[in-house]
């Protein structure tokens with residue numbers, strides 16, 4: 001009898017532990033299901049990032065509070081002055097769409113802690129500035145109206161919240177453990193973790209379908225913060241519960257957890273090849289700025305040219321990735337004229353060449369790009385795209401492709417490109433006869449229709 005009771009007890013205990021473990025898991029999904037959930041995003045290839053907050057006023061980097069080690073009191077003047085009177089997200093959305101972008105991610109809250117949305121859990125928000133309105137609501141509606149998928153960036157880091165402990169990337173960072181301990185006395189990260197969940201709940205409940213969320217960022221180690229500090233796993237579960245289709249970045253410090261992220265996010269770098277984790281290619285998106293800063297930076301002048309920006313986009317697609325290109329609107333609420341110019345140039349190119357971007361990916365093995373070209377490939381239409389970064393003089397050889405090619409044309413005007421095949425050992429080479437003059441498009445594209 002005793003053993004029977006004991007066994008029943010043991011079984012109940014095991015069942016209890018089992019159910020707790022199960023509830024601690026993120027939703028399971030097969031590789032194919034994940035590919036399907038991400039399909040709109042991998043097809044889109046090109047999105048707009050928007051960094052906007054109080055830092056648009058100092059106009060010298062979104063990290064200004066940190067870089068200049070400003071206190072909340074010193075930073076307060078920006079809150080009291082914030083009034084983007086020209087804010088018209090419909091204009092923004094039109095520019096994004098015209099540039100060829102298919103989705104958008106806006107900073108609902110950046111590291112400074114200021115909320116663009118009307119959160120119930122803080123006073124530090126747009127509705128309490130002279131502007132007085134919820135900027136997120138207007139944004140969501142405007143971009144949706146233009147047919148873009150809408151996303152949020154949410155900073156895990158918070159340099160304003162009273163319970164957020166001072167760490168090594170905080171404006172009030174310290175030199176010694178005792179100084180940290182003194183400053184952090186009374187700060188309660190439990191409350192801050194609650195705050196994150198409350199705000200994420202607001203963002204993912206009050207604004208309709210949200211397609212992407214960008215949590216930013218973890219920096220584990222001494223005086224740093226990682227998944228335990230954010231309670232990342234539960235935060236992610238909450239996110240997936242509220243918006244089952246949402247696509248999530250990889251900055252929650254959950255790289256070792258199954259389902260802990262959807263894509264990797266190399267920032268401001270050109271990857272050398274399609275990123276892999278444990279030997280497997282993973283979805284990826286590079287985020288990039290027009291110039292050095294994410295927030296509006298008046299005096300920063302290292303702006304990339306339209307050709308460089310297009311190259312970034314094509315380069316990403318050629319390795320199976322996306323580009324999230326950032327705009328930092330001014331404190332009046334408009335896009336910097338330099339950003340407008342570049343968006344316009346990209347749009348001019350995309351209008352005639354977007355077939356080499358949407359739905360495209362890395363070319364299959366066996367297609368070797370000639371010098372100064374980038375290849376992309378559409379696996380559905382089975383067309384190969386050759387991007388001519390440097391326009392060749394009269395002819396171009398596509399090596400070892402003759403047996404695969406049916407027809408070649410310029411993409412921008414669908415004009416035929418005549419070709420001949422090589423001789424002897426080069427007989428599988430395809431020699432294209434290109435016009436001497438570079439066509440009037442920033443980066444000419446050859447569309448190769450395969451057999």
Ligand code: GLC
Nearest residue numbers: 051062063216217267287294
């Ligand atoms: C970094 C920066 C931040 C920017 C982000 C974009 O993590 O802290 O300012 O928002 O990258 O990827």
